Structure formats: C-alpha cells, structure tokens
Amino acid sequence: MKTPLVGPGPELSADQRARYSRHLLLPEIGEVGQRRLLAARVLVVGAGGLGSPALLYLAAAGIGTIGVVDDDVVDTSNLQRQVAHGTPDVGRPKVDSAADAVARLNPTVTVHRHRERLDAGNALDLLSRYDLVLDGSDTFATRYLVNDACVLSGLPWVWGAVLRFDGHVSVFDGAEGPTYRDLFPTEPPPGTVPGCGEAGVLGGVCAAIAATMVTEAVKLITGAGRPLLGRVLVHDALAVSWREVPLRPDPRRAAVTGLGALPSVGAAALIAATADGGGPVVVDVREPHEHAEAAVPGSVLLPLARVLADPGLLPPGPLVLHCARGSRSAQALAAALAAGRGDVAHLEGGIAAWVAAGGPTTTG
Template sequence: MRPLVAPGPELTPAQRERWSRHLLLPEIGEEGQRRLLNARVLVVGAGGLGSPALLYLAAAGVGTIGVVDDDVVEESNLQRQVAHGTADVGRAKVDSAADAVARLDPSLTVVRHRERLTAQNAADVVGGYDLVLDGSDTFETRYLVNDTLVAAGRPWVWGAVLRFDGHVSVFDPAGATYRDLFPTAPPPGTVPGCGEAGVLGGVCAAVASVMVTEAVKLVTGAGRPLTGRVLVHDALAMTWRELPLRPDPRRSAAEVLPTVSAQDLLRDGQEGAARTVVDVREPDEHAAGAVPGAVLLPLAELLADPGRLPGGPVVLHCERGGRSAQALRAVVASGRTDVVHLDGGFAAWRAAGGPVV
C-alpha cells in the first residue's frame, strides 16, 4: 500500500533529535517522519483502546490527532484507560486525552470532538482525517465507522478487546471490511461488554500498540499492512494467531445499488403496489414530515442490526439519498435482495408532488 500522507516540511534539529530512533529505521527515516508530522489521524473512543493509542500516536509524532468521545472519565476506567488519571474523574474524556497528549508533546494539535459518532455527523467528522483508528466498544459504532469509510473509499484500523482476548485488523473498501468479519450484529444481550465481562488492562495496551503500529505503517508506506488478516490475541495462553479474511461476495453485489425514482414510487402507491417504505432518518426529521405510512428505523439502528428491516419488498429513504444508500449496502450484505432505496430521498419525493404527513 502506498503511503497515505505526503511528507510535510523538512525536520528541524529539535525534531530530528526527538524522533532520532525513527530516523534510524530505513523503512521510516526522515521522509516517513515528515509524513507522520503531516498526518491527521482520528481515534474513535478515548477508552481502553483509544487511550493508549492516543499516547503512542503522539509519541510517534502524528501531527494532528482527533479524538471523538462523548463520555466522562469514571474511576472504573483508570484500570486500563491510561491517558486519564485520578484527578480527571468527572472530566470529559476528550479534554483529559488532549491534556495527556500535550504533556507528551505540546507541539502537536489535538482536535476534540465531544460528541457521539452518529449517522448524521460521521461523514463530516471522519472526512477531516487521513486515517481512522476505531477503538469503539459498540457494534453500532463499529458498523457506522465501517460503512462511512467504505462509502469514502478509505482504509482504517480496527481493534477490540474483552476479558483476556483481543482482535486487530486493517480494513480496506477494496478488500475485506468489518462486515465481512461480522455481517450482522449479534442479538442484543448475547455478547457482554467489558462492564459485564471485564478486561485485563494490559490486553488493551497490547492491542492498541498493534493498532498504532499499523497506523504508522499506513501513513508512511512501511511494511505489509494487516489487510485481509485478523490478528487474534489470547493473553492467557500468550499467543497471537493470524486468521485470513476475504470479502463476502454478497457485499460486492451491494456496490451496485438498486434505486427507485420518486415518480415510480408515487405511481406504485397509486396503483396499490405492496412495498414497505422505511425512513432511515432521525425521529425529529421524520416528525417534521414523512412519506405516508413510512416506518421509522434510524440509520444507526439499522446498521447495527439489518435484521430489523421488515420482510417483503422495501424502499429505504433518507433526506437526499446518502444515508439510505449506506443502509442499503448493509442490508444487501446481510443477504436481502428485495430492497431498494429512493433516488434523491425525501427531497425528491416532495419535489415530485408526493403527499407528506
């Protein structure tokens, strides 16, 4: 894989001293360090994985580090979330993380996104970065990151931990992605989180360090990225295993997205054709105006569990078509063949004279 980031300005003498150990590595060298300093990397979640990842990204000299998290530091976090300390309990994690980076290197830029990543803001948030590290702890966010970056055509690094186990991979829209590993989310309540099952703090550090190593490789073009492979860590046995991961052929079919025009959908309704319309916008958007009879199923909920979609022929829609296309990719990847999305979305429906409730 070619380097994701172009080299920045020439290094100063102080920078050469600071990253001298990187400069000794032929695979990185001065040009690679200039790429790192010029890079913009977003970390999703400042928790068990994001916390150590932020510190190692900063130590590596990543010039701009974004962190997105809407949570505050709790005392139970401190066992593994090493960017935060006792004095940070009650503070926003993005603020505590930014201070931790500043202590390592005040010359770096930290962009704080104190918000939850949602279907509405995901494209805008990740669009400002060269690379994303996904250390989130919910299936909903992981699918959202996946689908946003597939739509953007960009690779990203993913990690997950639970108890004594960890997983890491690099996903690439041109190859295997998170949906090839987990096509659909497990039923609610069947997979415990760290709050129920526990996690060893050192496992978070081990997995996060691999994530950052992959990030450095992607930014600089060094080595072979972990694409098409999942690294599985068992800390109790102290083993690392590599599992191959290949694209699901059904996901490839999702790239050709079937649509219906607003005029045809309006005509179908007038002729009594049986198709369920599903609105993937947010509740406030739906309440402000909707296609008559449309079922509300917000995008984030649908991405987390495409099985929630009603049976039979379905038309997905959002405001202008972007979110419904994202939803359709996930639905087709889950095996459905009787779903289309509304070309131009609700805006096209209104323009075509469709009734609104």
C-alpha cells in the same frame, strides 16, 4: 509494501530530529517517513480502553494532527486501563483529559476535540477532515458505522477490540480488500456478546491491542511493511499467543450506499419533553443497584436481561430506553425493533449524558 497514505511534510527541524531520532534510524521510516507522520491526520474513535493508550503512542510517534471523538466523561472504573486519564480527571470529559495527556507528552501535536457521539449525522463530516481512522469503540453499531462511513469516504481504518483476556486487530480498506462487514456480515443478536462492563477486561490486553493498532497506522502512513489488510490478528493473553486468520471479501455482500442509525434522542431533547411530566415513558435497562444510585425521575426499571428475554415486557406507548452510556440501551432497542415495536428510541450517551445536560435525578 503499500503506497504511503500521506505525503511528506516540511523538512525536519533540529528539535524534531532529536525527538524522533529512533525513528530516523529505521530504514523503513527514516526522515521521509517521519515527515509523513508529522503531516498525517488521524481520527481516534473513543478515548477509552483502546483509544486512550493509542492516543499516547500516536502522539509519541509524531502524528501531526489527532482528532478524538468521545462524548463520555472519565469514571473511576476507567482508570484500570484508560491510561490517558488520571484520578484528578474523574468527572471531566474524556476528550479534554486525553488532549491534556497528549499535550504533556508531545506539545507539538495538534489535537481536535470532538465531544460528541459518532452517528450517521456527523460521521461523514468528521471523517472528511482526516487521512485515517483508528476505531477503539466498544459497540457493534459504532463499528458498522465507522466501516460504512470509511467506505463512503474512501478512507482506510484500523479496528481493534478487546474482551476479558482476548483481543483482535485488523485493517480495512473498501478500495482494496475486505471490510468489517466481511468479518461480521450481521450484528450478533442482542445480549449474545457481553461488553467489558459486564465481562471485564485486563488492562494490559488493551495496551497490547492499542500498540498493535498504532503500529498498523504508522505502517499505513509511511508505507512500511505489510499491513493487516485481509488478515485478522487474534491475541490470547492467557496463552500468550498471537495467531492470524485470513479474511476475504464476500462477493455477495451488499454495497454500502448510505449510513443508517438506531432511533435515538438527545439528552436535552428528552429533558424538555419530560419537564412537565409528559412525554415518552423512560425505561432504565440498567441493574437495580445502578438505578438506586441515580435514576431519571419517573423512569421504569427493566434490566436488559429481562428485555432481551422478552421484549413484550416493555410498557406500551412511546418509549425512550436508557442505560449508563448507551451500549446496553442500544441492545434493548435492537430487541424491541426486532419484536416489531416502532415507537421506541434510546437515549444517546445514557444517564451520563442526561446528568451532563442538567437533567434531574432521584436516588433510593
């Protein structure tokens, strides 16, 4: 049993006793534990495949304050697994759709909407407002950022990841155990690990991993049970198996002293820079059919696979790379930087952010 992360809040009301009656029956939680949950402040990074179901279970559990940070909008392809959003929400900011879903489920929960991308500039400020972080992001860059920000802030965090039929969960706390950098000391080479947008994911796997993440959060907040510190839980849905992998701190790991970030540019800044036909060359690393549906005017199409195979194919001069949301362009940028290019950045939030900021598009 670990020391509870959060102190208990006020005595429960009659309505709260009725709502959380099944928790009160659990000796490991009980009334004091529920008061801790009601006093807790949890930040969820990403309102997608993992963050979406996690938000609902956190709200149902009575987490008093939930923050959700996401700069994306709901897309039809999200609805197969991102259960906080529905068909009428397509095109809406995910933070708004998720907040509405939480309000329908438990209107007593306070939701703070952070419609922005977590980056080195805002991470420490955002984390300072919360007791615990649940990371449902889908890029290694964001996970390293969450890890380093949590280490610097002294916060524990719950990590989850899914791909195809597989999932992973662990708890990291730099003060007493291994961190994410002990599990993945360096980021995998660009292009070696596909995302869900390229490889797919079963919606039920997202639910299973998110539920486990919330269970770990509840345990950390209340002090119940034994958290997944120093252990990585691996789920194989096709084999219907769960196995545990031990994880220990690496004594050679460098201490976290600050936050780094890939060079990036915001949509509004790029729109202004290219308004008169000047500015950097914009390179679209999406696939041809995506480029044909909506493209930044004057952009050069160079799919990610070609960039990863030969970064020398990138045009000379200052460049801004973009994809749909920012994941693939981050991979392309890492490859360009590794090849020695120093005049390249990528568009935060991809073409979705460009459109949301009022940027023009072409088709065909």
